[in-house]
Amino acid sequence: MSALLLPALVLGPLAAGAVAAVVPRERGRVRAAVGLTTAALTALACAVVVGGVATAPGHEVRVALAGWEPPLGIVLRADAASAALLVLTTLVGVAVSVTVAVRDDAGGGPAFWPLWLGLWAALHGVYVTQDLFNAYVLLELVTVGAVSLVALGKGRSAGPALRYLFVAVVGSLLFLLAIALVYAEAGTLDMSAAAGRVAPGPLLTAALALTLVGMGAKMALFPLHSWLPVAHPAAPAAVSAVLSALVVKAALVVLWRFWVALAPAAGGAAHVLAVASGVAGSAAVLWGGLMALRQRRLKRIVAYSTVTQVGYLALVLPLMAPGGEAARAAWSGGLLLVVAHGLAKAAMFLAAGVLTAAYGSDHLEDLRGAMRHRPWVVAALGVAGVSLAGLPPTLGFAAKWQLLAAGVESGQWWWVAALLAGGLLTVGYTAVVLRAVSAPADAGEQAPEPPPAAVPTVQAAVPLALAVAAVVLSVLAGGLAGLVADTAPRGLA
């Protein structure tokens, strides 16, 4: 049953996106209805697939499309990592769909639905594909969808969208060259089949380096991050949430899968590249955190926070390298962090969207009094910030604990320092936001602030629901981590 649903996870939203595209633009309600129906069905299908993965032997559901096995055919495969990402995508996807359905403005107009459903399909495809070239095509589909969604933003959003497109396409071209090198060496595009057929050498090293740089550009890894703090805030609120929570993770998943399959064969060169990834990640943690502290606009603070969190995720590569217990902890910690960050970041961007809609601006100065007028939205910001900083009792804590354990286990204390410093900086910029919104509305000598504009209650409740999910899921973190760790890679050793 879950094997049958794997192709449906990709083709279903894609077909719905096509249906939404042929509904006339003026019929916005119909498009929203198509979107909501798809979201509900997708959530159902995801639940079945995740259940299937949890109960299947080896925690793996696999289907060869049309019965053709590789090297001729293409295999879709959902493992524990895919399951974690599917859970995240379902929660964020439903939250975003509901937000835009109750308030068209949050998504940038009726063009949102076809683009978002197409993007959703491509994301699912990235999570379950086993084929390198498929991964490339699906990543391009993700890019086209994400860039078009950014361009729906108010004001001059075309510039940031174009900049994002340029960086993403350069990243894809480097990845395509890496695929060509792997194909030249292994003669197959199936990732697990290629793993056994590559030999250490300059070709494999070049392929790994190209993938690291290419995917680094796509997921805004320092020093290739400068497009993200421009593009993410320029997008409509719901789109920012999707970009930070999910789109960045698509490139990350491809990097991790490529790495897990092919890096062990590369020997010492892979260790050097893993350290390079760790150095870039540590720099991202510190730089992103410091820049977030200096911003005066809520959406830019949240965007720089994404740069920081991508840095954490890049640290997983060196933490995983020693193999054994450290690799298990790093792998499960990394995947938990992907889920924790996705939930927290989506909650923050959707909350920022509510506040921007209510106050007409996301300047921290203009948000004074928000604590009194919109307590639940501010609560969502606070809880999400606590999860991002990695404090208990949240999913972020469970994730960072695993990463710290991996660092200590393998004696790589220098990465631990970056992890802890990043947590402090996160507390810092969360405090800056909370201080600004809790300032009294009539502070200073100006006239009292005008009361905020009305926002649909549902839209205001969604961010809190996501933030609460980050707390509730921490109860299940043990089980989730166990499931993921069972299928952890063996590291580079």
Next chain:
Amino acid sequence: MTRLELLLALGCAVLVVGLVAHLLARDLVRRVVALNVASAGVMIVLLVLATRGTEPDPVAQALVLTGIVIMAAITGLALALVRRVEAPEDEEAP
């Protein structure tokens, strides 16, 4: 240097030229064209790889075909965005 290695080096050179031009150019249309040149470099590499055996490798050729289609779609999107970026303030699309 064999003919194969020469052609592979040519593909890589075209990629590098395209990427450098893309990074250095100021004009947006020029940057889009440079990106297309860079992608042509990757396509050359794939096409050369397809000629390695005694028979042409259809898989690599299919990849090139798909790659060209994707690049065409991306160029279209990029040019549409360039038009909006360079439109005068009052004419910008809603």
